Amino acid sequence: MSNRNTQASKAAARERIRAERERQKKQEKLRRQLIVAGTVVGVLAVAGGIGYMAMKANEPTGWEAAKEAKPVAPAHTQGKNGTEILIGDKNAKETLEVFEDVRCPACASFEQSSGEALLKDIEDGRYRVRFSMYTFIDDTPAGGEGSKNALNALGAALNVSPEAFLKYKAALYSAKFHPEEQVDTYSKDAELLKVAATVPELKNNKAFETAVKNGTYDRWVMDMTALFGRKGVKGTPTFMHGDKKLTIPQVPQQQMTQAQYNRLAQANFRKMIDKEFGPAKGAGKPDPGKGGSKDEGGQNGIREGEKDPTASR
Known part of the structure; x- marks a missing residue:
């Protein structure tokens, strides 16, 4: 093999190595960018999740939440x-x-x-x-x-x-x-x-x-x-x-x-x-001290000898 051919072969080999290294550098750079981007997205997702959970935790519940619901009044009401x-x-x-x-x-x-x-x-x-x-x-x-x-x-x-x-x-x-x-x-x-x-x-x-x-x-x-x-x-x-x-x-x-x-x-x-x-x-004069009730059971509720509390009213 001539010297010229040997040098050409070596130059071609070096070019292939350089090209491969450039390709690997680009891949590594892209990988790092993807990792950073993924990390940012992850952080944002976590932050968003935390924010969402915090928001949910602070949301009113039960009867407090009812205060903010759409008003629905029964029929037969006014005002x-x-x-x-x-x-x-x-x-x-x-x-x-x-x-x-x-x-x-x-x-x-x-x-x-x-x-x-x-x-x-x-x-x-x-x-x-x-x-x-x-x-x-x-x-x-x-x-x-x-x-x-x-x-x-x-x-x-x-x-x-x-x-x-x-x-x-x-x-x-x-x-x-x-x-x-x-x-x-x-x-x-x-x-x-x-x-x-x-x-x-x-x-x-x-x-x-x-x-x-x-x-x-x-x-x-x-x-x-x-x-x-x-x-x-x-x-x-x-x-x-x-x-x-x-x-x-x-x-x-x-x-x-x-x-x-x-x-x-x-x-x-x-x-x-x-x-x-x-x-x-059409009301007559009531006498609430008199009269009975089926569920009284015949008991003398007002003590004997005591004045009927409604008699003088």
């Missing part, structure tokens, strides 16, 4: 977001405002003793009633969410009809179903549906059941809850006529049966109403 529950003859000249909380034991006592008298006045057109349903007991040391959950169910009943609302409210407050204040029974949909089964308009009503289970009116509940403190009302039950707070006379603290207590409490409610609105049309 902003449907927060006015006004029931009765639209031609009635007066409006009685009743403030209640479904878990409130004093409200249950009122409903059990005087609820029928209130309903009769509504039916007779004596006045309309605006119900403001609060849920503050859920936020007391008793805790829970029974007031709010029951109010969603009441909204579902109101969506059916005002009559269904009134009957269901009476059932929820009844001695048969109303729980102790510390027991959050109404936080369970199954319990609310069990009570609803006693109301003809709600029994086997699939639309009502769906609204209860899905929390259809949860946002409405929170809008109602936000009214707490309206007209300065901080407790329940409270009764107002315009800006005037009405007061039911207290039943004397003495031994008596539940039936006798209910009768006296209803008489005192009627006294409050008669004083504010005047006597009901």
Whole structure:
């Protein structure tokens, strides 16, 4: 082989080596770029994941989330977001405002003793009633969410009809179903549906059941809850006529049966109403100290020798 051919061969070999090294350098550079890019994407993905998780962690849940849900008010409501529950003859000249909380034991006592008298006045057109349903007991040391959950169910009943609302409210407050204040029974949909089964308009009503289970009116509940403190009302039950707070006379603290207590409490409610609105049309002078009740069992509830607490009223 000539010297020239040897040199040419060596030059060609060196060129191939140089080209290979350049190719390898480019591949290494590309590899490093891909690694860096992948690392950045990974970091961004991790950061994004952390940010997403943090965002999710900070998102409101439960009843707080309900505040931001789309407003859905039951039928038969009025006012902003449907927060006015006004029931009765639209031609009635007066409006009685009743403030209640479904878990409130004093409200249950009122409903059990005087609820029928209130309903009769509504039916007779004596006045309309605006119900403001609060849920503050859920936020007391008793805790829970029974007031709010029951109010969603009441909204579902109101969506059916005002009559269904009134009957269901009476059932929820009844001695048969109303729980102790510390027991959050109404936080369970199954319990609310069990009570609803006693109301003809709600029994086997699939639309009502769906609204209860899905929390259809949860946002409405929170809008109602936000009214707490309206007209300065901080407790329940409270009764107002315009800006005037009405007061039911207290039943004397003495031994008596539940039936006798209910009768006296209803008489005192009627006294409050008669004083504010005047006597009901065609009403005779009641004598709540007399008469009996099938569930008294013949007991002498007022102690012998004690003066009838209603005799001088």
